[in-house]
Amino acid sequence: xxxxxxxxxxxxxxxxxxxxxxxxxxxxxxxxxxxxxxxxxxxxxxxxxxxxxxxxxxxxxxxxxxxxxxxxxxxxxxxxxxxxxxxxxxxxxxxxxxxxxxxxxxxxxxxxxxxxxxxxxxxxxxxxxxxxxxxxxxxxxxxxxxxxxxxxxxxxxxxxxxxxxxxxxxxxxxxxxxxxxxxxxxxxxxxxxxxxxxxxxxxxxxxxxxxxxxxxxxxxxxxxxxxxxx
Amino acid sequence: xxxxxxxxxxxxxxxxxxxxxxxxxxxxxxxxxxxxxxxxxxxxxxxxxxxxxxxxxxxxxxxxxxxxxxxxxxxxxxxxxxxxxxxxxxxxxxxxxxxxxxxxxxxxxxxxxxxxxxxxxxxxxxxxxxxxxxxxxxxxxxxxxxxxxxxxxxxxxxxxxxxxxxxxxxxxxxxxxxxxxxxxxxxxxxxxxxxxxxxxxxxxxxxxxxxxxxxxxxxxxxxx
Amino acid sequence: xxxxxxxxxxxxxxxxxxxxxxxxxxxxxxxxxxxxxxxxxxxxxxxxxxxxxxxxxxxxxxxxxxxxxxxxxxxxxxxxxxxxxxxxxxxxxxxxxxxxxxxxxxxxxxxxxxxxxxxxxxxxxxxxxxxxxxxxxxxxxxxxxxxxxxxxxxxxxxxxxxxxxxxxxxxxxxxxxxxxxxxxxxxxxxxxxxxxxxxxxxxxxxxxxxxxxxxxxxxxxxxxxxxxxxxxxx
Numbered sequence: 001x002x003x004x005x006x007x008x009x010x011x012x013x014x015x016x017x018x019x020x021x022x023x024x025x026x027x028x029x030x031x032x033x034x035x036x037x038x039x040x041x042x043x044x045x046x047x048x049x050x051x052x053x054x055x056x057x058x059x060x061x062x063x064x065x066x067x068x069x070x071x072x073x074x075x076x077x078x079x080x081x082x083x084x085x086x087x088x089x090x091x092x093x094x095x096x097x098x099x100x101x102x103x104x105x106x107x108x109x110x111x112x113x114x115x116x117x118x119x120x121x122x123x124x125x126x127x128x129x130x131x132x133x134x135x136x137x138x139x140x141x142x143x144x145x146x147x148x149x150x151x152x153x154x155x156x157x158x159x160x161x162x163x164x165x166x167x168x169x170x171x172x173x174x175x176x177x178x179x180x181x182x183x184x185x186x187x188x189x190x191x192x193x194x195x196x197x198x199x200x201x202x203x204x205x206x207x208x209x210x211x212x213x214x215x216x217x218x219x220x221x222x223x224x225x226x227x228x229x230x
Numbered sequence: 231x232x233x234x235x236x237x238x239x240x241x242x243x244x245x246x247x248x249x250x251x252x253x254x255x256x257x258x259x260x261x262x263x264x265x266x267x268x269x270x271x272x273x274x275x276x277x278x279x280x281x282x283x284x285x286x287x288x289x290x291x292x293x294x295x296x297x298x299x300x301x302x303x304x305x306x307x308x309x310x311x312x313x314x315x316x317x318x319x320x321x322x323x324x325x326x327x328x329x330x331x332x333x334x335x336x337x338x339x340x341x342x343x344x345x346x347x348x349x350x351x352x353x354x355x356x357x358x359x360x361x362x363x364x365x366x367x368x369x370x371x372x373x374x375x376x377x378x379x380x381x382x383x384x385x386x387x388x389x390x391x392x393x394x395x396x397x398x399x400x401x402x403x404x405x406x407x408x409x410x411x412x413x414x415x416x417x418x419x420x421x422x423x424x425x426x427x428x429x430x431x432x433x434x435x436x437x438x439x440x441x442x443x444x445x446x447x448x449x450x451x452x453x454x
Numbered sequence: 455x456x457x458x459x460x461x462x463x464x465x466x467x468x469x470x471x472x473x474x475x476x477x478x479x480x481x482x483x484x485x486x487x488x489x490x491x492x493x494x495x496x497x498x499x500x501x502x503x504x505x506x507x508x509x510x511x512x513x514x515x516x517x518x519x520x521x522x523x524x525x526x527x528x529x530x531x532x533x534x535x536x537x538x539x540x541x542x543x544x545x546x547x548x549x550x551x552x553x554x555x556x557x558x559x560x561x562x563x564x565x566x567x568x569x570x571x572x573x574x575x576x577x578x579x580x581x582x583x584x585x586x587x588x589x590x591x592x593x594x595x596x597x598x599x600x601x602x603x604x605x606x607x608x609x610x611x612x613x614x615x616x617x618x619x620x621x622x623x624x625x626x627x628x629x630x631x632x633x634x635x636x637x638x639x640x641x642x643x644x645x646x647x648x649x650x651x652x653x654x655x656x657x658x659x660x661x662x663x664x665x666x667x668x669x670x671x672x673x674x675x676x677x678x679x680x681x682x683x684x685x686x687x688x
Contacts, residue, residue, distance in 0.1 A: 065449065120403040127399050132390040134474055135514075136453035140386050143446045147379070147404055150442060154407035154435050161427055162410060217475040240559040244545070251547045251585075307545070316543040316601065319510050320560035321533045454513055 005201065012194040019184070019191035027184035036100045043093040045189035046086045047115065049196045053083030054122060054149070061145035064138060070211070073138035076145060078203045080125050082196055087119045110156075110163040117155045121148040234326045241330035248307060249338065255303035259342050263296040267346065271353050281354040286416030289350055290409060293343060294376060298401065300338045301380040302394050304331050309388060314451075324448035328381065332440075335377040343369055359422030364429075368419065371432040372412035378436065379404055382443040386450050408435050463488040463609065463640050464509065469518035471504050471664075478504040480664035481518070486642075488608075491635045493651045494644045495676065496661035502644040503540070505661070506611050509642070510537045522609065533561060536607035540614045542598045546587030550597045551580050554604055561605040572600040577626055591618035599627065603634070610634070610641040616650055628654050648673055 023041035030037035057079040064072040094112050095105040106112070125148060129141050177185075249255055270288050274280075308314040317327060350356060358365060380401050387396035415428035462485035471479040479501045486492060494502050507513045509520065511528030525531045537543075544553045554569040563569075570580040576596040586594060599615055610631075616624040624647070632654045635641050643651065648658060652673055660668040660676050668676060 065446075117403065117406050120406070124399050124403045128386070128390065128396070131392060131396055134454075135516075136389050139449060139453045140389060143386065143450055144400065146446065147382075147439070147442060150438055151404045151407060154431065154438075158407040158410045158414075158431055161431075162414060214475060218472045218477060221475060222470065222472070222477045222480050237560060240556060244548075244556045247552075248545060248547050311543055311546065312539055312541040313543050313545060315510075315512055315537070315539055316557060317560065318512060319528075319532055319535065319537045320557070321529070321562075322560040 005198075008194070008198055008201075012191065012198050015187075015191040015194055019188040022184040022187050027181050028178055030181075033101050036097065039093050039097045041184055041188045043090060043097060044185060045192040046089040046093065048189055049192045050083045050086035050090060050115075050118075052193065053079040053086065053196060053200070054118065054152075057083060057122075057125075057145055058149035061142040061149075064142045065146065070138070073142070074204055074207050074211075076138075076142065077129065078200045078207060080122050080129075080145070081203060082200050084119065084122050084126060085199075086192075086196060087115065087122065090115055091119060108163070110159050113163075114155050114159045117159070118152065121151060124148075234323050237322045237326040238330045238333070241327055242334055245304070245307075245330060245334040246337070249334075255300040255338055256341060258303070259296040259299045259338065260345060262299050263292045263342060263346050264349070266292040266295060267349055267353060277355075281356060282359075282420045283417065285350065285354055285356055285420060286413045288354070289347075289416065290372065290412050292346070293339065293373070294402075294405070294409065296342055296346075297335070297339050297373075297376050297380055298398050300335055300342075301377070301384045301401075302397055304335055304381065305384050305388050314388075318452065324451045325444050327451070328385075328444065328447040331381045331385075332374075332378050335381055336373060339373050339377055340370075343373065356420070358420050360419035360425075364419045364425065365416065368412060368415045368425065368429060368432070371429065371436055372408065372415075374436050375408035375412075375432060375439065376401075376405060378440050378443055379408075382447065382450070385447070389450075389453055408432060411435070461488075462486055464520065464522050466505075466509075466520040467518055469505070469508065469520060470516045471501075471508055471513055472516045477664055479508070479515070482661075482664070482666055483518075484659075484666055484669075486640065488640050489635065489638045490656040491631065491641045491643065491651070491654060492657050492659055493648060493655040494642060494659045494661060495646075495648050499663075500661040501664040502661050503613055504664075506537075506613050506642065506644055507539075510535065510611050533605060534608040536602035536605060536610045538598050538602035538610075538612045538615055540617070542586065542594045543601060544586045544594065544598060547585050549583050549585055550578060550589075550600070551582070553586060553597070554601060557601055558604055563604065569604065572603045573597070575603065575630060576600045577623065577630075592620055592623050595619050596623065596627065608639055610639055612641065612643045614644060614646070616645060616647050621650075624650050648676070 019041075023038055027038070027041070029035055057076045060072040060075040060079070063069065064076060091112075094115070098107060098112075099105050125141060125144050128144055129137055132140050267288075270292070274284065305314075308317070380397070383400040383404075384393075384397050386400065387393035390396045411428045411432045415425040415432065418425040418428065464484075464486040466482050466484045466486075469479050469482040470477065478499075482501070482505060494505070496502050504513060508515050509522065509528075511532065519526060522528065523531045523534060528535075544550075545556075548556070550573060551566070551569060554573065555566060558564070558569055573580040576599050578593060578596055578600070586597060589597065595615060595618060599612070602610060602612065612631075615627060615631075619627065628650055631641055631643070635654075635656075643655075645651065651658075656671070658668075658670055658673055658676055659666055660670075670676065
């Protein structure tokens with residue numbers, strides 16, 4: 001296990017470089033938007049990775065509520081944290097892309113809006129984890145994660161209907177995509193997912209370690225009441 | 231042991247009686263939303279036509295903020311003298327407490343809405359082009375959505391530091407779809423358009439979140 | 455030291471309760487037999503209240519287990535336990551009778567006569583219309599005891615029942631509790647005023663730093679372990 005981490009790290013680095021090459025060199029330049037469209041290879045994989053992480057957060061929260069297993073709680077925490085980071089990347093690259101293409105930084109477009117709401121929900125999750133103290137944190141956080149995840153379909157439906165009522169510039173979705181573009185996109189997604197996994201893994205180890213330290217302190221106060229004021 | 235519904239009823243009656251005696255929640259809510267109305271009407275000076283467009287948003291934002299005041303109050307009452315512990319050691323089911331609190335808050339916020347709506351009508355020269363009963367239905371569904379989640383999250387924030395700040399931080403993001411539906415439905419009805427989709431969305435939102443909150447409440451109540 | 459009596463009503467096995475890095479209970483193991491009055495003594499932070507709250511199902515133990523009346527789940531036997539905390543557990547805006555009528559309903563007790571009975575028992579008047587918030591400390595404390603007695607519990611867990619109660623009333627409360635004990639109820643009293651219970655208690659349990667260090671009938675013995683057990687307030 002200990003060796004796997006640097007190996008995976010190196011592999012991820014190679015993959016990221018290859019993906020960068022794919023995105024910047026191999027993929028053809030989009031005709032109407034020009035080179036700026038290449039941000040697509042960061043924007044979309046980040047979004048997919050964030051969604052994947054939020055989904056894992058939901059799964060492990062449910063598992064925690066059923067089994068009360070500490071590992072599931074750490075996984076949920078880690079996925080929410082890294083997911084929020086990737087979601088932030090989406091929200092930053094979105095306007096950067098929108099500005100030259102649509103001429104505006106922000107539009108209440110369906111996808112942008114729902115991603116923003118998702119980001120808000122998971123930031124509030126992290127707030128709850130920060131503000132609650134003691135042993136109940138995992139439980140409360142898991143409950144919130146379940147409610148937050150259930151909210152997602154409502155967010156999509158409401159914003160979808162909201163937007164179809166008020167037409168706005170929407171990202172050019174339809175039409176066929178160049179296979180080289182698709183390839184670059186998928187490679188980038190793979191690279192981003194590996195990277196996310198790597199970050200999650202090290203964050204997981206850190207969290208586990210800090211909990212072990214806490215436990216060791218607790219053990220100490222258990223054996224030696226005088227050592228309480230650590 | 232009496233039936234859960236009986237316990238819900240006595241708990242609700244107890245809450246109403248306490249509120250009747252102190253009037254903490256209703257008074258502060260009323261004054262607060264009055265302030266919001268006044269501040270808003272200084273900020274915008276709309277014509278009758280414009281106000282129809284923005285009223286839905288204004289009304290619901292005012293009610294949302296006011297509801298937070300009430301929601302913080304409900305559990306504050308149970309925390310004083312740690313009365314909640316007396317409930318927890320008793321055989322009464324946790325969900326009876328939750329249901330009583332939700333219904334109680336629903337009543338408080340509905341009273342507030344009933345009192346504030348005429349004010350909105352006067353200040354913003356509102357006249358609905360759609361049927362009023364639909365507005366009432368949207369109000370009921372929307373208020374339920376706010377109080378069911380709000381009561382749950384208020385109970386959750388009890389277990390955190392600085393709980394009064396925590397409640398809006400938790401409640402607002404998850405309420406966004408419900409809020410959007412309430413505002414859109416209200417605006418649509420005021421302008422004489424159909425709002426069937428929004429009402430269906432609100433109803434299903436209510437259904438899903440009521441169910442899940444009931445499933446999770448006992449866990450949250452007994453987390454320490 | 456522990457008398458040999460049949461089946462203990464409460465068994466505690468290596469109970470540990472940690473709050474973050476602080477261990478409030480550091481391995482409490484004990485057996486308590488039925489129909490006795492136990493006084494739990496100890497300095498502040500010795501874990502007395504935590505032990506009581508854990509027995510009342512309000513705290514989840516970090517490890518170890520306990521059984522009350524043969525059950526490991528508090529919820530199954532909660533109807534047979536009365537719990538009185540340091541705060542009053544009463545609604546300040548309601549009168550004593552209204553409070554008890556409400557809490558009675560939680561236990562399925564619908565008769566006002568039962569509520570009046572326990573209020574008389576603690577030496578208060580059920581007709582009193584004043585809200586509990588306007589009671590004196592001592593009255594509130596006694597009303598709180600009445601609330602704990604309401605469901606006629608087999609086990610009574612009392613946290614500091616005599617704090618801020620004048621000596622005379624405290625003496626009456628002790629007599630009342632001794633009477634209840636004589637009818638077969640097991641009573642645990644966490645207190646700083648051990649002297650009040652001399653003669654009434656069946657056993658003094660001394661806790662120190664999250665452990666039970668001594669169980670004795672002789673209060674004098676404890677004075678050698680702890681500093682002053684007779685101090686009046688916390």
